[in-house]
Amino acid sequence: MKEDLIIDGCAFTETEFTGVTEDVLHSKMDAFFLTIPGEGNGYVASTRSIGKIYNMLDNPKYGLMIAKSVADIYKAKEDGKKALILAFQNPNSIENSLEQLRVFYELGVRGIQMTYNDANFIGTGCCESQDGGLTDFGKRVLKMMNRLGMLVDVSHIATAGFWDVIETSTKPIIATHSNAKTLCSHPRNLNDDQIKAINANDGLIGITFAGQFLEEDYNNACIDSVYRHIDYMLNLLGNDDHVGFGSDFDGISHPPYNIHGVQDYKPLIEYLQSKNYSDSTIEKITHKNVLNLLSKVL
Secondary structure, eight states: OOSOOOEEEEEEOSSOOOOOOHHHHTSSOOEEEEEOTTGGGOHHHHHHHHHHHHHHHTSGGGOEEEOSSHHHHHHHHHTTOEEEEEEESSGGGGTTOHHHHHHHHHTTOOEEESOOSSOOSSOOBTTSSSOOOOOHHHHHHHHHHHHHTOEEEOTTBOHHHHHHHHHHOSSOOEETTOOBTTTOOOTTSBOHHHHHHHHHTTOEEEEOOOHHHHOSSGGGOOHHHHHHHHHHHHHHHTSSSSEEEOOOTTSOSSOOTTOOSGGGHHHHHHHHHHTTOOHHHHHIIIIIHHHHHHHHHO
């Protein structure tokens, strides 16, 4: 491949972040979306968490930098560092304040998942007993995110909310860590119409490696399961422009039995090559598609 980059749309989640392991530092992954620790505990907790991350990254031993743009991702690569893209999976820290949303943007947050599993000020999560769309406030949040240049993430949102996002957003969206419901019927996964809508929106779907989203029995999840979800979407869409990685490593309890962490990206890429994926397609999946999305949104 001409350009050796791997970007993961959801590699580290809401557990306390104290840096990355040696495995991550020496892995092929170059950039990842970091879910902000303490995001479910309100505005003050989240802002303190962000401040703690900035203070920590002042020390060069961590080998990390916060990326607010595509240029920052390339700079991190040139400097031998991993790039972090700050993101919320649970947007409760915004509360019901557009001013707090603006503060998070200024602090470097570049992605917000509209809901987690339950309902909030913005909309309804996918695990609520009743389907629901975006609230009026949620639509104002989305429009402000479009204006500022923040990624709108539809992983975890209820079906009606998904379609509200598609109708309301003026920029491409992302499902950072979601798979194909046709292959695995988990409510977190996307049906064919949703996958096609993200394609039409010029957005991106990050394939997650969580076993329960790959196979009906997560014990059967393996490297081939990841490939099958990628391949299903490529065939459904008839192109390779809207699929990437959103592994959710460090946030999943049931990873595939033969993919244990980001250190296993190399065998995963080799597996895709064994399926006769071209270098061009693999480059798109590993980084070009997400860089294209970021360049249009941020």
